[in-house]
Amino acid sequence: MDTTLAKISDLRANWLRAHADRAEQLFINNEWRHSVSGATFRCMDPFSLAHWGHIAMAGPVDVDAAVSAARAAFDGGAWPRTAPARRAALLARLGELVESSIDEIARTLVFENGKTFEEMRRMTQSFASDCRFFGAMAETVHGYTVSSNLPGYASYTVREPIGVVAAITPWNTPLGLLGWKLLPALAAGNTVVIKPSEVTPVSTLMLGDLVLEAGFPPGVVNILTGDGTTGAALVAHPGVDKIAFTGSTRTGTAIAKLAAERHARVSLELGGKSPNIVFEDAALEKAVAGVIGGIFGASGQSCNAGSRVLVQRAIYDEFTAALVERTRQLRTGDPLDPQTQFGPLAFRGQYQKVCEYLSIAEAEGARLLLGGKATDSAGLFVEPTILGDVDNSWRIAREEIFGPVASLIPFDDEAEAVRIANDTVFGLAAGLWTENLRRAHRLIPQLRAGVVWVNTYRMGGHAIPFGGYKQSGVGREMGIDALNAYTEVKSVWINHGE
Structure with a gap:
């Protein structure tokens, strides 16, 4: 030491x-x-x-x-x-x-x-x-x-x-x-x-x-x-x-x-099950960083976590490889250490809940790309986990896990992205990654979410209202x-x- x-x-x-x-x-x-x-x-x-x-x-x-x-x-x-x-x-x-x-x-x-x-x-x-x-x-x-x-x-x-x-x-x-x-x-x-x-x-x-x-x-x-x-x-x-x-x-x-x-x-x-949507014209490095911050910030324990990562099929493999590599570099450790980027889960009940969802993901056939392991021998840690080729009908894509688990869902075009994004009982937040601002303005009104971020994620301020549609809340x-x-x-x- x-x-x-x-x-x-x-x-x-x-x-x-x-x-x-x-x-x-x-x-x-x-x-x-x-x-x-x-x-x-x-x-x-x-x-x-x-x-x-x-x-x-x-x-x-x-x-x-x-x-x-x-x-x-x-x-x-x-x-x-x-x-x-x-x-x-x-x-x-x-x-x-x-x-x-x-x-x-x-x-x-x-x-x-x-x-x-x-x-x-x-x-x-x-x-x-x-x-x-x-x-x-x-x-x-x-x-x-x-x-x-x-x-x-x-x-x-x-x-x-x-x-x-x-x-x-x-x-x-x-x-x-x-x-x-x-x-x-x-x-x-x-x-x-x-x-x-x-x-x-x-x-x-x-x-x-x-x-x-x-x-x-x-x-x-x-x-x-x-x-x-x-x-x-x-x-x-x-x-x-x-x-x-x-x-x-x-x-x-x-x-x-x-x-x-x-x-x-x-x-x-x-609650939330927010979509973070990455289009083929997105700035790849910024999108990867935004997705990591959106789901692995606070060890995934945030209501607006971008837990469903929708990626356009044309860049799905390239984006996935970059996301896995960047996530692998996250430093896990003592949250008092200034170098630590990823700490433990807050309490044992939440740790057990996330572990149960990892088992559900395996049973549903999700492709484990990174992480998937948990240990409580030295802190309540669940590894940053990336699951590939997830279907939006699966429980891991529909239920709030509230932990460091990202579900990657491929899509072909704007219409499919919007359909998948809105196919949830929640409506707290959504993210769009695209260099085409016309596309962004076109999609913002179609997304049923209380907050929409474009080329950023989890930004907020005391002058801007925060809240959700549907079962994500009232007011x-x-x-x-x-x-x-x-x-x-x-x-x-x-x-x-x-």
């Missing part, structure tokens, strides 16, 4: 030793509290497989306390009536505090979900930037006046906050996807109860101290940790006015059903669309005549 790797190994060992018995409480009404039951659970480092921390398990009584605090801060508190400029200042201050703790937060994220330190650092920086963006947006919430067709009347609309928002976030991008919910909700004047994944709870809990330091009033931001039973109690609570969720389509469907029973608002960012996050999604529209009529 060289000196650099030895230092990284020591850093990991020291961090785990220091956090082995770390005790984390619930954050309710600007106070840290033990759960009423006293029950706790532990986190696991997906690289060393060491368990660490003791995290409070919130039960129904804790859920009720958090929702009641948020309800009081909304109904009887001043938050919805706080001047937009003040809300903007608090959000900007929160962003500053996150930036001042960026390395500590990013390192904690690495020990929670196994993504590389550099990726987690970028994600934390994005959260801070999103704080500033939505802080500025707080001062842009407005309605419009309408010319009345009735004499003696004036009419206009106003946008008002919905109320108490439950923000339920996933383990793959904990803070990034929390920011997409928390920040527009706060900017619009809502109060929030956050429930992070039990896989990645501590990075979210770290925000509690920063919320206090920033000066947010009690009850405006609350954090509950726990498993699916905690989330279910939060979704079912009658004091919650809106549920914002990112996760699996199956769970999102269950949430939508529960919300429908009491007409709670929902925004759901769910949009980021941009003005996100801010509007946390408001109700009120119409006003005034009789100013005699």
Whole structure:
């Protein structure tokens, strides 16, 4: 082991030793509290497989306390009536505090979900930037006046906050996807109860101290940790006015059903099986790099992963050979190592799921071009895997694997590419690789996806909405669309005549 790797190994060992018995409480009404039951659970480092921390398990009584605090801060508190400029200042201050703790937060994220330190650092920086963006947006919430067709009347609309928002976030991008919910909700004047994944709870809990330091009033931001039973109690609570969720389509469907029973608002960012389409006139090297980033970034654990790689038959063999060779060069290792490009999967359940799909691929007759092996002897690693000559009717092409598995599907012409791309229950994203911009403009409206990238993949920004068609979700996050999604529209009529 060289000196650099030895230092990284020591850093990991020291961090785990220091956090082995770390005790984390619930954050309710600007106070840290033990759960009423006293029950706790532990986190696991997906690289060393060491368990660490003791995290409070919130039960129904804790859920009720958090929702009641948020309800009081909304109904009887001043938050919805706080001047937009003040809300903007608090959000900007929160962003500053996150930036001042960026390395500590990013390192904690690495020990929670196994993504590389550099990726987690970028994600934390994005959260801070999103704080500033939505802080500025707080001062842009407005309605419009309408010319009345009735004499003696004036009419206009106003946008008002919905109320108490439950923000339920996933383990793959904990803070990034929390920011997409928390920040527009706060900017619009809502109060929030956050429930992070039990896989990645501590990075979210770290925000509690920063919320206090920033000066947010009690009850405006609350954090509950726990498993699916905690989330279910939060979704079912009658004091919650809106549920914002990112996760699996199956769970999102269950949430939508529960919300429908009491007409709670929902925004759901769910699964995907996104096509990344490579035409014969694509810039080959850029397309290969884009496909690799699209499916193997974050070890494939991303909802918008380009897991179906559609390649025009004229370049299928050439492209496949280049993709295999470039993927073979990815450096796998400790996610704390700056040289690592590919880390472990986040937790054992996800590791087992991906392994099951590798067996399914073999049974369906996929041609294994690279990878296909998994080991949990030194981290939860599944090799970057490329499967060739996949039929779009197979399970590996239709079901979300959420792992580093690319399915290559050949096509002949534009019509076939569009047919295959749209032949899915999902509609989150799509990629096009072509030097023919006329072709790109021709195909963009034909693709049933909420995001279409041309000669790039997985690009995003806080000013551009993100979300999907079909079973990929309901609503949009980021941009003005996100801010509007946390408001109700009120119409006003005034009789100013005699």
